[in-house]
Amino acid sequence: xxxxxxxxxxxxxxxxxxxxxxxxxxxxxxxxxxxxxxxxxxxxxxxxxxxxxxxxxxxxxxxxxxxxxxxxxxxxxxxxxxxxxxxxxxxxxxxxxxxxxxxxxxxxxxxxxxxxxxxxxxxxxxxxxxxxxxxxxxxxxxxxxxxxxxxxxxxxxxxxxxxxxxxxxxxxxxxxxxxxxxxxxxxxxxxxxxxxxxxxxxxxxxxxxxxxxxxxxxxxxxxxxxxxxxxxxxxxxxxxxxxxxxxxxxxxxxxxxxxxxxxxxxxxxxxxxxxxxxxxxxxxxxxxxxxxxxxxxxxxxxxxxxxxxxxxxxxxxxxxxxxxxxxxxxxxxxxxxxxxxxxxxxxxxxxxxxxxxxxxxxxxxxxxxxxxxxxxxxxxxxxxxxxxxxxxxxxxxxxxxxxxxxxxxxxxxxxxxxxxxxxxxxxxxxxxxxxxxxxxxxxxxxxxxxxxxxxxxxxxxxxxxxxxxxxxxxxxxxxxxxxxxxxxxxxxxxxxxxxxxxxxxxxxxxxxxxxxxxxxxxxxxxxxxxxxxxxxxxxxxxxxxxxxxxxxxxxxxxxxxxxxxxxxxxxxxxxxxxxxxxxxxxxxxxxxxxxxxxxxxxxxxxxxxxxxxxxxxxxxxxxxxxxxxxxxxxxxxxxxxxxxxxxxxxxx
Numbered sequence: 001x002x003x004x005x006x007x008x009x010x011x012x013x014x015x016x017x018x019x020x021x022x023x024x025x026x027x028x029x030x031x032x033x034x035x036x037x038x039x040x041x042x043x044x045x046x047x048x049x050x051x052x053x054x055x056x057x058x059x060x061x062x063x064x065x066x067x068x069x070x071x072x073x074x075x076x077x078x079x080x081x082x083x084x085x086x087x088x089x090x091x092x093x094x095x096x097x098x099x100x101x102x103x104x105x106x107x108x109x110x111x112x113x114x115x116x117x118x119x120x121x122x123x124x125x126x127x128x129x130x131x132x133x134x135x136x137x138x139x140x141x142x143x144x145x146x147x148x149x150x151x152x153x154x155x156x157x158x159x160x161x162x163x164x165x166x167x168x169x170x171x172x173x174x175x176x177x178x179x180x181x182x183x184x185x186x187x188x189x190x191x192x193x194x195x196x197x198x199x200x201x202x203x204x205x206x207x208x209x210x211x212x213x214x215x216x217x218x219x220x221x222x223x224x225x226x227x228x229x230x231x232x233x234x235x236x237x238x239x240x241x242x243x244x245x246x247x248x249x250x251x252x253x254x255x256x257x258x259x260x261x262x263x264x265x266x267x268x269x270x271x272x273x274x275x276x277x278x279x280x281x282x283x284x285x286x287x288x289x290x291x292x293x294x295x296x297x298x299x300x301x302x303x304x305x306x307x308x309x310x311x312x313x314x315x316x317x318x319x320x321x322x323x324x325x326x327x328x329x330x331x332x333x334x335x336x337x338x339x340x341x342x343x344x345x346x347x348x349x350x351x352x353x354x355x356x357x358x359x360x361x362x363x364x365x366x367x368x369x370x371x372x373x374x375x376x377x378x379x380x381x382x383x384x385x386x387x388x389x390x391x392x393x394x395x396x397x398x399x400x401x402x403x404x405x406x407x408x409x410x411x412x413x414x415x416x417x418x419x420x421x422x423x424x425x426x427x428x429x430x431x432x433x434x435x436x437x438x439x440x441x442x443x444x445x446x447x448x449x450x451x452x453x454x455x456x457x458x459x460x461x462x463x464x465x466x467x468x469x470x471x472x473x474x475x476x477x478x479x480x481x482x483x484x485x486x487x488x489x490x491x492x493x494x495x496x497x498x499x500x501x502x503x504x505x506x507x508x509x510x511x512x513x514x515x516x517x518x519x520x521x522x523x524x525x526x527x528x529x530x531x532x533x534x535x536x537x538x539x540x541x542x543x544x545x546x547x548x549x550x551x552x553x554x555x556x557x558x559x560x561x562x563x564x565x566x567x568x569x570x571x572x573x574x575x576x577x578x579x580x581x582x583x584x585x586x587x588x589x590x591x592x593x594x595x596x597x598x599x600x601x602x603x604x605x606x607x608x609x610x611x612x613x614x615x616x617x618x619x620x621x622x623x624x625x626x627x628x629x630x631x632x633x634x635x636x637x638x639x640x641x642x643x644x645x646x647x648x649x650x651x652x
Contacts, residue, residue, distance in 0.1 A: 011365035014358040021350040028346075033314075036337055037301045040316045044299070044333045047232055047239065048320040052328070054228045058249075058320070059328040064217035065090055065195065066247045067102040073110065074103065078156070078174030078183050080112050089114070092211045097179075098199050104220060109186040111138070111171075111195075115210065117179040119203040123152035132202060136182065139196035141215065147190070151182060159184070192218060225250035238334045241320065246291065249329065255313060255336050294319050294330045312337055375406050379413070386417050435482040442479065446472050485614045488543065492625050495537040497648035502532045502541075502566060502575070509542060510564060513549050522553070523561040532566055534573055535647040536626045544622040545577065547615035548641050552579035556638070571646060572628060578640035589632040593620035619643070 052058060068087045075082055080089075080101060089099040089112075101112040113136055123133035134153035139146050140163075147163040151173075159171040159182065171184035186192060194217045199210040225241060229252035233239055240251040293300040299318040313334045320329035379400070386397045397417060400410035449472060453465045506528060514524045552562050560580035567574045584592070593616045616630075619641070623630045627646035632639060 008366075008369070011362040011369075014361040014365075017354040017358050017361075018351055021354045025346060025350060032337070033303070036314055036335075037316070040314055040333060040335055041299050041301070041318065043234060043237075044316045044318040044331055047229075047333070048318055048329075048331045050232050051225070051228055051241070051331070052320055052322055054232070055222070055225050057222065058225060059322045059326070062219050062243065064219040065100065065102055066245075067104045067109065067218050067220045069221055069248065069251070070103050070105050073105040073108070073185075074112075074183070076158075076170065076172045076183050076185055078172040078181050080114075080181070080183075083112065092197055098197070098211045100197060102218065106188075107191070108188045109190070109192055109218075111184040111186065112181065113138075113184075113197065113199075114176070114181040115179045115199045115201075117199075117201050119201065120153065120175075120180075121202040121204075123154055134180075134200060134202050136197070136199045138184070139215070140186065140190060140192045141194040141196075142190045142192050146196075149184075151184075153180060194218060219247070221248060221250045226252055229253070236336060240332045242330045242332070244327065244329070246330075255334060290317050291330070293317065294327070297321075297327065372406075375400070379406065379410055383413055386413070435479045435486065438475070438479055442472065442475055446476075481614050485618055488540070488618050489621060492537075492540060492621060495540055495625065495648075497536050497650070498538070499533060499535050500538050502534055502573070503528050503530065505538060505542070506545075506564060506566060509545060513553075521559070522556055523559070525561060525563040527563065527565040527567075529566060529568075532568065532573060534626075534645060535650060536645070537648065540622045540625065541575075541645075544619045544643065545575070547619050548577040548643075551615060551641070552577055552581075555579060555581035557581060560638075573645045573647075574642055575645065576640055576642040578635060578638060580638040582638075583634040584632060584639050592616050592632050593630055616641075 066087075068084055070084060074080075083101055083103060087101060087103065089101050092098045092100055097116040099114045103110045103112075115134075115136065117134055121132070121134045123129055123135065130150060130152045136151045138149040138151070140149070145165075147165045147167055149161050149163050149167075149169060151159065151161050151171075154173060156174050157172065159173050160168060161171070161184070162168050167187065167190065169184050169186055171182055173182045174180065194215050196213055196215040197211055198213045201208040201210055229239055229241070229250055233253045236253075236256055238251070238253040238255050241249045243249055290300050290302070294317060297319055299316060302315040302317070304313060304315060313336055315332060315334045317330060317332050319327045320331050322328045382397050397414060399414045400407045449465060449468050453462070453469075507526065510524060510526055514522075549562070556562055556579040562580075563576075563578040565574070565576040565578070567576075620630050623643050623645065626648055628644040631642050631644065633642075634640075
């Protein structure tokens with residue numbers, strides 16, 4: 001894994017800060033919830049015990065039709081879609097053919113009636129034919145007297161019905177697939193205490209009454225219980241009391257409107273999961289669990305989001321018991337949570353701060369990693385380019401002066417390059433120094449051997465002297481080769497460049513080389529373009545070619561082929577000398593062009609002049625003078641040495 005990737009992962013670890021903040025505030029929030037649940041449970045139990053004492057009628061049996069109190073009146077359109085879904089319809093005939101819903105808004109009673117009747121018999125709007133058409137009769141008891149409303153089956157739409165006593169009610173009639181429905185709004189002045197409802201199904205001469213027609217009292221919230229709740233209820237709480245049949249008996253109080261959950265907090269809670277806010281307190285399973293707990297005499301806590309403002313509230317359910325211990329009602333208390341609001345705000349600020357800190361740490365690590373990676377890449381690039389092909393150190397190596405580890409490494413590289421450059425310079429001058437220092441001792445040895453040879457008498461002495469003369473001759477050849485390399489290096493320093501064509505020069509040289517092989521003929525092949533001009537030193541290029549041709553003739557077997565190729569590639573001129581013969585040994589071919597390096601084995605070099613590898617070293621020096629380099633590679637039947645030349649720089 002690259003250093004930048006490692007530092008990137010290190011920067012991503014800074015995201016553990018927001019996660020730790022989330023865990024910390026979540027634990028704090030859990031403790032606050034538990035504390036509020038315990039506190040509200042004690043308040044709810046105390047209030048339930050006080051209600052059982054303050055309102056003696058709470059345990060009195062109640063029967064009749066339940067009227068649900070509501071804050072919003074329904075729309076008079078004949079449909080029950082805008083009625084409270086928690087209010088179940090009363091079945092007045094036992095079979096569900098006559099259903100009734102009652103709802104009170106500010107002392108005004110709303111009535112919704114649905115009748116199953118598959119044989120419609122409509123009235124023409126005349127009072128005389130009402131008895132011979134489908135109709136509904138509603139009797140309302142108010143202030144000790146009854147008022148009767150007869151509603152015939154007419155076309156769907158707005159209704160205006162007058163009682164036999166002259167009271168007017170308004171409503172709406174709607175036809176349904178299995179019958180019809182109507183919705184009525186009784187006037188506030190009527191103040192009903194009981195109602196009696198029947199429906200008449202007329203089919204020709206057949207008349208059938210739906211419903212028993214028994215008067216039933218209306219059961220509404222207890223005023224005394226509501227007053228007791230208002231006097232006993234603490235502030236910022238909303239309490240409802242239900243009877244064992246889950247009917248609302250009283251409610252009081254209100255919740256503040258300024259405790260709201262942040263939308264992003266709601267989304268985050270639902271995304272991460274496991275948050276109590278996700279509980280739907282009105283779901284059927286939640287309602288069943290709640291009433292089952294009340295039946296066992298247990299309290300239950302529900303956290304929920306309430307209203308369009310999505311208030312964060314705690315709802316606590318606890319049973320209300322009589323003096324004998326019997327469960328006579330259920331009390332539901334809701335309250336906002338200032339502590340949780342503070343925790344929510346603290347979480348918001350903490351997450352924001354930790355996110356900013358994580359982003360800042362990530363940016364700092366990113367900048368640091370970019371700078372560190374750039375320094376490492378620069379050091380890597382300089383280290384790769386520090387050594388030239390000939391082994392000399394590049395003078396452009398820039399030492400990092402910083403006092404950190406990378407600076408120490410850069411200075412170590414610089415010292416190492418200085419040592420390598422000094423040793424390379426020593427090797428480059430070694431041949432010239434040896435040739436100069438050994439020239440005089442070798443002359444002394446040669447003259448001494450000549451004197452001994454003139455005085456030798458027996459055959460054995462002459463043999464030893466002959467071997468000594470051969471050794472001296474070989475040493476002289478080595479010294480001449482080293483002197484020649486030194487002389488060529490000095491000549492290159494003073495070489496003057498000119499523009500010339502390589503093609504005629506190569507043809508002339510090739511003809512002379514081929515004439516030298518009449519005793520052991522070789523196959524010479526030239527692949528030359530019509531023209532190829534270069535700015536350089538022709539004598540030095542010829543000397544380099546002579547070294548390559550001499551090397552090729554040494555390794556090419558009798559009858560083998562020597563091929564000279566000249567081509568251009570981009571800005572370079574490629575001059576190659578290829579020959580049949582054994583391949584190059586394994587290893588780095590570039591070392592063949594170093595000074596005093598030879599791969600000839602003793603058997604191949606037997607009987608020939610000694611070889612120090614100075615010829616290929618001279619080839620490399622000539623190539624470098626002409627802005628290029630030399631390469632060696634194996635071919636199918638032999639080897640190929642190529643000069644890559646740009647040309648000497650022009651003098652201005």
